[in-house]
Amino acid sequence: MPKSLRSPRHQRFLAQLISLRKAKGLTQEQVAEKLGRPQSFVAKYEGGERRLDVVEFLDVTAALDTDPCEILSSLQL
Amino acid sequence: MPKSLRSPRHQRFLAQLISLRKAKGLTQEQVAEKLGRPQSFVAKYEGGERRLDVVEFLDVTAALDTDPCEILSSLQL
DNA sequence: GCAGCCTATCCCAAAATGGGATAATCCGAA
DNA sequence: TTCGGATTATCCCATTTTGGGATAGGCTGC
Numbered sequence: 001m002p003k004s005l006r007s008p009r010h011q012r013f014l015a016q017l018i019s020l021r022k023a024k025g026l027t028q029e030q031v032a033e034k035l036g037r038p039q040s041f042v043a044k045y046e047g048g049e050r051r052l053d054v055v056e057f058l059d060v061t062a063a064l065d066t067d068p069c070e071i072l073s074s075l076q077l
Numbered sequence: 078m079p080k081s082l083r084s085p086r087h088q089r090f091l092a093q094l095i096s097l098r099k100a101k102g103l104t105q106e107q108v109a110e111k112l113g114r115p116q117s118f119v120a121k122y123e124g125g126e127r128r129l130d131v132v133e134f135l136d137v138t139a140a141l142d143t144d145p146c147e148i149l150s151s152l153q154l
Numbered sequence: 155g156c157a158g159c160c161t162a163t164c165c166c167a168a169a170a171t172g173g174g175a176t177a178a179t180c181c182g183a184a
Numbered sequence: 185t186t187c188g189g190a191t192t193a194t195c196c197c198a199t200t201t202t203g204g205g206a207t208a209g210g211c212t213g214c
Binding site: 104105106116117120 | 190191193194
């Protein structure tokens with residue numbers, strides 16, 4: 001795992017994405033499908049193996065049917 | 078430039094960051110200093126030569142003294 | 155234990171990054 | 185217009201990250 005992805009903020013970020021996906025009752029496979037990517041893509045960003053850039057993040061929150069700002073606000077500082 | 082960074086949304090994203098920095102009267106060097114990074118870092122993400130992940134984005138908006146959500150909302154779809 | 159679903163990991167060629175150094179541009183003053 | 189400092193873009197290239205199909209590993213209920 002890239003070490004830049006080990007910060008506490010990143011950890012919280014990932015935890016949010018994961019719990020949000022589960023709360024929506026979606027599998028990695030289903031999210032992957034919405035994103036037009038393989039399941040390994042979702043597994044990797046959720047596992048911190050790969051980072052999400054800003055535009056990708058918006059795509060993911062759209063797939064999760066969620067407001068991106070809500071996630072960001074929980075990461076402030 | 079990585080081709081993943083050529084989408085219209087990304088272009089708008091970059092344009093926002095740049096105009097925001099200028100509006101605040103800051104140079105790349107000054108932003109870089111706040112971020113604890115070299116000027117080339119700022120030059121690269123502004124130029125689309127490098128992507129910003131979500132946490133880095135928050136750092137940048139903090140350096141620009143700006144609300145990240147405002148930028149995101151202008152990128153929706 | 156087995157079946158089925160879900161998630162993590164492998165592999166490694168290809169692509170992206172880091173950052174100091176340096177080139178190129180911009181811009182106001184003389 | 186020319187000069188010079190300030191600002192931004194580009195070089196270089198070793199190191200790090202990524203892409204994604206295949207496959208291993210886990211978990212749950214039966």
